[in-house]
Amino acid sequence: MKAKDLMIPLQEYLKPDNTLKEAANLLRIAQRGEERIGVKALPVLDESRKLIGILSIGDILKAVYPSYMYLMELGNFAWDGMVETFAKKAADKKVKELMTRSVITVTEDSTLMECVDHMLKNNVKRVPVLNKENKIIGMLYERDVFYEISKAMLDENTGGGR
Amino acid sequence: MTEEVKAATEIVFGAKFWIATAIFILVYGLIVTEKIHKTILAIVGASTMIVLGILTQADAFHSPELGIDWNVIFLLVSMMIIINIMKPTGVFEYIAIKSAKVAKGKPFAIMAIFSVVTAVVSAFLDNVTTVLLIAPVTLLICQALELDVVPYLITEAIASNIGGTATLIGDPPNIMIASKAQLDFMAFVYNLTPVVILVLIAYVITIKFVFGKRLTVKEDLRQRVMAMNENEAIKDPALLKKSLAVLAVTITGFIFHGMLHFEPATIALFGAGLLLLVSGTKEPHHILAEAEWTTIFFFMGLFIIIGGVVNVGLIKWMSIKVLEITQGNLFGTSMIILWFSAFASAFIDNIPYVATMNPLVIDMAKQLWPNVTGLDLLHHPDLMPIWWSLALGACLGGNGTAIGASANVIVVGMAEKMGKPISFKKFMLYGMPLMIESVIICHAYIWIRYYVLKI
Numbered sequence A: 001m002k003a004k005d006l007m008i009p010l011q012e013y014l015k016p017d018n019t020l021k022e023a024a025n026l027l028r029i030a031q032r033g034e035e036r037i038g039v040k041a042l043p044v045l046d047e048s049r050k051l052i053g054i055l056s057i058g059d060i061l062k063a064v065y066p067s068y069m070y071l072m073e074l075g076n077f078a079w080d081g082m083v084e085t086f087a088k089k090a091a092d093k094k095v096k097e098l099m100t101r102s103v104i105t106v107t108e109d110s111t112l113m114e115c116v117d118h119m120l121k122n123n124v125k126r127v128p129v130l131n132k133e134n135k136i137i138g139m140l141y142e143r144d145v146f147y148e149i150s151k152a153m154l155d156e157n158t159g160g161g162r
Numbered sequence B: 001m002t003e004e005v006k007a008a009t010e011i012v013f014g015a016k017f018w019i020a021t022a023i024f025i026l027v028y029g030l031i032v033t034e035k036i037h038k039t040i041l042a043i044v045g046a047s048t049m050i051v052l053g054i055l056t057q058a059d060a061f062h063s064p065e066l067g068i069d070w071n072v073i074f075l076l077v078s079m080m081i082i083i084n085i086m087k088p089t090g091v092f093e094y095i096a097i098k099s100a101k102v103a104k105g106k107p108f109a110i111m112a113i114f115s116v117v118t119a120v121v122s123a124f125l126d127n128v129t130t131v132l133l134i135a136p137v138t139l140l141i142c143q144a145l146e147l148d149v150v151p152y153l154i155t156e157a158i159a160s161n162i163g164g165t166a167t168l169i170g171d172p173p174n175i176m177i178a179s180k181a182q183l184d185f186m187a188f189v190y191n192l193t194p195v196v197i198l199v200l201i202a203y204v205i206t207i208k209f210v211f212g213k214r215l216t217v218k219e220d221l222r223q224r225v226m227a228m229n230e231n232e233a234i235k236d237p238a239l240l241k242k243s244l245a246v247l248a249v250t251i252t253g254f255i256f257h258g259m260l261h262f263e264p265a266t267i268a269l270f271g272a273g274l275l276l277l278v279s280g281t282k283e284p285h286h287i288l289a290e291a292e293w294t295t296i297f298f299f300m301g302l303f304i305i306i307g308g309v310v311n312v313g314l315i316k317w318m319s320i321k322v323l324e325i326t327q328g329n330l331f332g333t334s335m336i337i338l339w340f341s342a343f344a345s346a347f348i349d350n351i352p353y354v355a356t357m358n359p360l361v362i363d364m365a366k367q368l369w370p371n372v373t374g375l376d377l378l379h380h381p382d383l384m385p386i387w388w389s390l391a392l393g394a395c396l397g398g399n400g401t402a403i404g405a406s407a408n409v410i411v412v413g414m415a416e417k418m419g420k421p422i423s424f425k426k427f428m429l430y431g432m433p434l435m436i437e438s439v440i441i442c443h444a445y446i447w448i449r450y451y452v453l454k455i
Helices: A020-029 A057-064 A082-090 A112-122 A142-153 B003-008 B015-033 B038-051 B057-062 B070-089 B091-102 B107-124 B127-144 B149-164 B172-181 B185-191 B193-211 B219-226 B237-260 B264-278 B285-289 B293-311 B314-326 B330-347 B350-368 B374-378 B384-397 B406-417 B424-452
Strands: A041-045 A051-056 A126-130 A136-141
Touching: A020 A041, A020 A057, A041 A136, A051 A057, A051 A126, A057 A082, A112 A126, A112 A142, A136 A142, B015 B038, B015 B293, B015 B314, B038 B057, B038 B293, B057 B293, B070 B091, B070 B127, B070 B172, B070 B237, B070 B264, B070 B285, B070 B293, B091 B107, B091 B127, B091 B219, B091 B237, B107 B127, B107 B149, B107 B193, B127 B149, B127 B219, B127 B406, B149 B193, B149 B384, B149 B406, B149 B424, B172 B185, B172 B264, B172 B350, B172 B384, B185 B193, B185 B237, B185 B384, B193 B424, B237 B264, B293 B314, B293 B350, B314 B330, B314 B350, B330 B350, B330 B384, B330 B424, B350 B374, B350 B384, B384 B424, B406 B424
Parallel strands: none
Antiparallel strands: A041 A051, A126 A136
């Protein structure tokens, strides 16, 4: 089993100049497999469709979170409505300001263990899959790796049907 | 080589002199350009001094006169350890939230109380730490009250530099001067704290005029601040009690260290060790790792570089030139050192500045009183005002510009992250007049206290 066998082919993606409002909307309605149930992260591609970053729902949380709160324990002193106010302020920020730029990727021929290796060591739940030309062709999700592991555990080797 | 022999030795303008001078100028010049991190420059400069034979490794590591000042290093590291243990208790959040509530959420009252609290905390902790502890709460309070954060950040940074000037442990220049001049904690309290209190009072009055009328807040927003419960800040009451007890022991130790004949570093190290022990931590690794090692190595490197230029006689040559300019007039020298230190520290790091000035002042004293040595020389009655001028100028000068003090650099960085950048010009617009005000007060203080009243 290789990364390309288990990945979900690239369907939707963001551009660096999209606003967070647009990004949040796409994250909510993006396709996942057959359904439009939203995804937890989207790759960010530039005009030449080169992968330049990834924007996750965690990055949207960070967009409303004031940086000074990282420095001290201030959660107890937040007021009701703080997140909503900051969300309105952050709505027009650009994807490129918030995206994670150093993206952990695998190639289409990476083995499953290599994918697990990246996920565990870098604490990511999804990795973009690149082809030989360094273009993104899909996303590999932790959940799908888990299904593959569970199939091996339960001896369901007939598998397939993805 | 004894002090007297060294003082009598003529300066040799040979290859070593010029190599050491070149390293010194190159390192200081590159620190100013900020192209390479200052700690890297200090380490490279220091090791080059040893490699090129300007200074032996034994001198660099062990000589009290030419090498690393371990008193400064251990004092800094120990205080960092104490703070790192205290930080998770939530005491600093408590103090800041309590302050905002004492001010009843009124904007100028908050600014004034935060400035005074910052100054007092800075007198005992280093300024960067203080600002890192107070500023995040300030930002939260400002956002709750929908106030512009910039005036609050600037006034806090300046207050922290003022407060740090008050004690031996408040600001690195004082730690360095205390160690070189062998001055104790109470000497700083007796000589610097009074003038710092005057400067702080003048400062609060000045910011009242500058910001007082501009700051307004809606009544309903004040409720957000009044609804905050500062008691929720305390995360670990047991550790807090232990920390406060150890801190009390440590500060008492500082007060009496002169009488007890302990160096300040001994007291601080004992406090750090005691707190590590009673905190019950099983894993001291992260507490030690979080000490600011880049700062510590910057100090170590600088001490060696300065040791090199002292060894070749550059500093002695400079001290002769200073005395030629002032013609041995000590009041004039004091005032020149005060004002020059202030403007120099506004634009360059006051740590390398004081590292250079300390041996220069000592060399100057050796020229003036060639027959006096040891403590009698360091504590010569006519030399004392010069030490205080150096301390006041170097500490307060940091307020002049955004790069003058580390606390300023920190708040400028925070403001930028908040999307409210403070330009170099904007900081200077507030900082420079306030710095000049404070130096005028010090000028008057030194003149009246040491040259008119002679007390």
